[in-house]
Amino acid sequence: MITYKLTYFDKILLKRILASLFDILFCIFLIILVWILLNLIGFFTFGIIENAEPFIVPVIFIAYYSFSLGGKHGLTIGMNLLSINLLNNKNQNLDSKELLIYNFLFFLVTPVGIILLISAVFPLTNKERKCLQDYIFKTKFIMTD
Numbered sequence: 001m002i003t004y005k006l007t008y009f010d011k012i013l014l015k016r017i018l019a020s021l022f023d024i025l026f027c028i029f030l031i032i033l034v035w036i037l038l039n040l041i042g043f044f045t046f047g048i049i050e051n052a053e054p055f056i057v058p059v060i061f062i063a064y065y066s067f068s069l070g071g072k073h074g075l076t077i078g079m080n081l082l083s084i085n086l087l088n089n090k091n092q093n094l095d096s097k098e099l100l101i102y103n104f105l106f107f108l109v110t111p112v113g114i115i116l117l118i119s120a121v122f123p124l125t126n127k128e129r130k131c132l133q134d135y136i137f138k139t140k141f142i143m144t145d
Helices: 008-044 050-069 077-081 096-115 118-123 132-135
Strands: 082-085 142-143
Touching: 008 050, 008 077, 008 082, 008 142, 050 096, 077 082, 096 118, 096 132, 118 132
Parallel strands: none
Antiparallel strands: 082 142
């Protein structure tokens, strides 16, 4: 039987995946909450607000990642829970401008990467387990515990 010992980078990749799942679950919770509120408001406004329902999902996901990654420390709730941090190539936290560009790159690369399966395969093929947007923007994740 072959045993595989997880490297530091493997652990970071697993924490990134779990952090993403936490973030998605939190966004789904927010989407359900906003949907309920919009339906309550729609009941009292005779359905006028129902036209806004298709915009709930993209607006919440973009707002969540923009405000959490663009915040003071540049961390999402999932990243905080699992103690991982995003750093630039100078081992510093990203500033506001860098976080804005990183978010834009993330939202540009991720859908294409999911469709072409690059997002799933690329981190498994390199030694540091970096995603495509990490190589493009020259960032890295570290464990902070």
